[in-house]
Amino acid sequence: MRIPTVTLEQKRLPRVIFCIQPLTPAGLKAIPSLMKKVYGMDVGYFDLPSIKHLRYFRELKRLTDDETLMGLCHLEVEEGVSFLGKPLHHFESKVVSTIKKNLFLPYSIRHFSSISISSDIFTQKEIDRILVDPHRFDKALSLFNPRESPFLMVGERYGDWLLALGRIDLLKEMVARVREKGFIPIYSGQWATFALPKAKALDVAAYAVPINIKKSFFDLTQACDLIKRFDKPVISLNPLADRKLLKKAKEAFSFLFNELKIYLAIAEITSEEEAKTIMKATDGIRSLIPPRKT
DSSP: OOOOEEEETTEEEESEEEEEOOSSGGGGGGHHHHHHHHHTTTOOEEEEOSHHHHHHHHHHHHHHTOTTOEEEEEEEGGGGEEETTEEGGGGHHHHHHHHIIIIITTTTGGGGTTSOOOSOOOOHHHHHTEEEOHHHHHHHHTTOOTTTOSEEEEEHHHHHHHHHTTOHHHHHHHHHHHHHTTOEEEEEOSOHHHHHHHHTTSOOSOEEEEOSTTTSSSOHHHHHHHHHHOOSOEEEESTTTTTTTGGGHHHHHHIIIIISOOSEEEEEESSHHHHHHHHHHTTTOOOBOOOOOO
16 A cells, blocks of 8 residues: 655655654664564655664665665754854753743743753843854764755754744754755744744745644644645644554544645654554545646
């Protein structure tokens, strides 16, 4: 059973891409065997959220000698952003404290629960001094190859945080560098209702955000209404809510593709059976070739 496809910037992708995510750290050892089993189900595209995933993917590609096998790699923008010469993630608690004070009180608390909060916040002058470190960013980019991962997911949580700090200019600079290296960038955010309007000006092929009750932020209904009106391609991250909706996968994908009109979904799986269930749920979903922009 083949998964339907979609075309982005004249390149074809499956409308559902599998991300192999073991339930426990010990399960990481099972990624290669499961990746091989899923590949045997005629799946030729994998989401690769970590360097370990990329290493296992390259091993599978070497074993199969399949040049059509493709991956979707992820680049976190904190890899190339600095403040006063130091990587910005060294100031994570200060970044979060600034965002909480200036923007998201009080309903963002649960989204920062694992991060220590500082009483210190960035001044506007300090925010203005946050810069892209081209050497560090290019070093991070050098880990990937556009021949095996034509598309590159750029952003993650620091992408949203830079938007919250008003520094979309830094994201634009990094997206431009990604294109210069031969990749097609996709913006990846965590806060759907906040990130989509703010990031719309980026030169990316699509916008990837969670679309489920657990992670939609601020509100699922608000996020869905926004996505229906959004005039650029949207990708659904973790659409089955950590596999909680697996038994309702058919209805979930019907809602995403037919009602929200998303382009594709990245679904996390932990077993061959879950992959089969998801593939079966895509039966009836049509392939999509959007009209070219003029």
